[in-house]
Amino acid sequence: MEYEANSQQDYIKMVTDMIILCATLSLSLCFWVLSIIISSYSGTLSPVSPWRWLLSILVPLVLAIRAVKRRSLDWTGALGAVLVGFVLCMANLSFFVSLLFFFYSSSRLSRWGGGVKSKIDANYKEGGQRNWVQVFCNGGVPTELALLYMIEAGPGELPVDFSQHYSASWMSLALLGALACSTGDTWASEVGPVLSQSRPRLITTWEEVPAGTNGGVTSVGLFASFLGGLAVGAAYFVSQLLFVNDLNLANPQWPIILYGGVAGLLGSLLDSFLGANMQYSGFDSSVGKVVSYESMTTRHISGKPVLDNNAVNLFSSLLVALILPGLAWGAWPQ
Numbered sequence: 001m002e003y004e005a006n007s008q009q010d011y012i013k014m015v016t017d018m019i020i021l022c023a024t025l026s027l028s029l030c031f032w033v034l035s036i037i038i039s040s041y042s043g044t045l046s047p048v049s050p051w052r053w054l055l056s057i058l059v060p061l062v063l064a065i066r067a068v069k070r071r072s073l074d075w076t077g078a079l080g081a082v083l084v085g086f087v088l089c090m091a092n093l094s095f096f097v098s099l100l101f102f103f104y105s106s107s108r109l110s111r112w113g114g115g116v117k118s119k120i121d122a123n124y125k126e127g128g129q130r131n132w133v134q135v136f137c138n139g140g141v142p143t144e145l146a147l148l149y150m151i152e153a154g155p156g157e158l159p160v161d162f163s164q165h166y167s168a169s170w171m172s173l174a175l176l177g178a179l180a181c182s183t184g185d186t187w188a189s190e191v192g193p194v195l196s197q198s199r200p201r202l203i204t205t206w207e208e209v210p211a212g213t214n215g216g217v218t219s220v221g222l223f224a225s226f227l228g229g230l231a232v233g234a235a236y237f238v239s240q241l242l243f244v245n246d247l248n249l250a251n252p253q254w255p256i257i258l259y260g261g262v263a264g265l266l267g268s269l270l271d272s273f274l275g276a277n278m279q280y281s282g283f284d285s286s287v288g289k290v291v292s293y294e295s296m297t298t299r300h301i302s303g304k305p306v307l308d309n310n311a312v313n314l315f316s317s318l319l320v321a322l323i324l325p326g327l328a329w330g331a332w333p334q
Contacts, residue, residue, distance in 0.1 A: 048155050052090065060085025063100070071129050072107040080135035084143050088175075090155050091146035095175055097239040098232050099142065102183045105231065109190035137310040138182045141317045145175040157243040159250035162329050173259065173328050174321040176236050180229035180260040181267025181320040182313065187228030188268045192221025202302055203272040210283055212290035213301050214309075215276025222268060229264015233257040252333050259328055263320050270316040279312060280305040 063085065064078040073081055081103070089096035136143075153168040160169045192200070199208045200216030209216045237256045240247065247253060275281075282298035284291045291298060294305070307315070 048090075052155065056086050056089040059096075060089060067103075067107070070107070072103075072110075073135070074129055074131050076132035077130045077135045080132040080139070084135060084139035087143045087146045091150045092155070092157050092172070093243045094157060094172075094236050094239040095142065095146055095149075098176060098179045098236045099139070101232055101235040102138075102179050102186075105183065105228070106186040106190070109187060112190065112194065133310050134313075137314040138317065140314065141178040141321055142175045145171050145178065145321065149175070157240070159240065159244050159247055159253060160256060160332075161250040162332060163334070164250065170325045170329070173325040176233065176256065176260060177263040177267075177324045178317040178321040180232045180263035181270075181317045183228040183232045184225035184264025184266075184268045185271045185313065185316065187264070188217075188221035188225040191224035192218045195224075196220040202276055203269070204276045204302070209281075209301055210290050213281045214279035214292070214303055214312075215272045215274075215281070217269075217272050222265065225268030226261045226265040229267070230257060230261035232264065233260020236260065255328070255332060259324070263324055266324070267316050267320045270319055271312055274307065274312045274315060275309075276302050277304070278307040279303045279309065 060082045064073065064081045067073040067081065068075060068078045085096065085099065088099050149168060149171045152171065153165065158165050158168050158172070160172055162169050193211050196218040198218060200211060200213060200218045200221070201207060202209045202213065203215050203217050234257050237253055240253050240256070244250075280292055280294065280303050281290055281301040282292075282294060283289070283301060284293075284295060284298045286295075286297040290301065292305075292308070294300075
């Protein structure tokens with residue numbers, strides 16, 4: 001009986017995989033035909049390869065299903081991740097590689113040190129399962145920038161070169177900055193509480209606060225945020241080497257790595273500053289943890305109940321995306 005049940009499950013899985021594959025093939029071919037029709041009426045547009053359509057649909061879909069099984073995403077988060085992944089993969093493979101690194105590293109770190117984090121965070125969930133709100137607050141800004149990139153330059157990979165592709169380079173760095181910001185903040189939040197030997201300090205007053213306080217920073221956490229952004233920049237740089245032709249004719253690309261590190265650190269600092277002012281933090285004696293709500297048993301630590309953590313993530317990534325590309329334009333080596 002057990003053998004028959006396992007065989008039936010294997011058969012159902014095989015049929016499901018075949019249905020998904022056939023559906024994505026059909027969808028990619030429909031998109032390809034549509035792009036050919038549109039390009040025939042517009043001389044400025046060229047049809048996108050059916051293989052790119054297939055890659056942009058199939059890879060995010062498979063990764064999202066795997067993430068649901070590993071409890072990194074719930075079903076709403078998976079649907080959001082498929083949409084974000086599709087847009088970034090269609091626009092530029094370097095965008096998608098950076099997104100993939102952010103999600104993979106964040107998911108792995110969310111599972112690490114769960115025993116310590118559960119004692120600090122009142123909202124801790126094993127595996128860090130994310131919903132659609134969290135997906136769009138971290139991926140919404142990159143998705144919008146990827147759409148603008150496609151409108152400006154079309155789907156494809158271009159080097160960061162302000163002299164040849166000013167708008168595309170600006171949007172590429174803005175998108176990388178937003179992803180590096182999210183990665184840096186996540187690495188700081190996941191690594192700092194586990195490895196730091198000292199209590200965090202509130203970024204606005206530099207007073208010691210309990211672990212888990214919004215706006216609290218540690219030297220370990222800030223270093224982790226820089227490393228996280230640096231790693232995303234390195235992923236983007238390596239994908240440029242793999243997918244972009246004639247890089248020797250463009251400006252140097254190595255500053256992308258350093259740019260990612262700066263974006264990760266700046267994003268973590270902005271996130272902490274917004275959290276210290278716009279998020280309520282209080283110590284609830286009934287649960288012995290820092291919480292984000294007011295009650296009879298809660299002692300106020302910092303902030304006001306204006307924004308939640310998702311909104312703070314969204315605003316910090318937006319600010320980094322707006323600020324850093326202009327600074328990079330002036331400092332980029334020729």
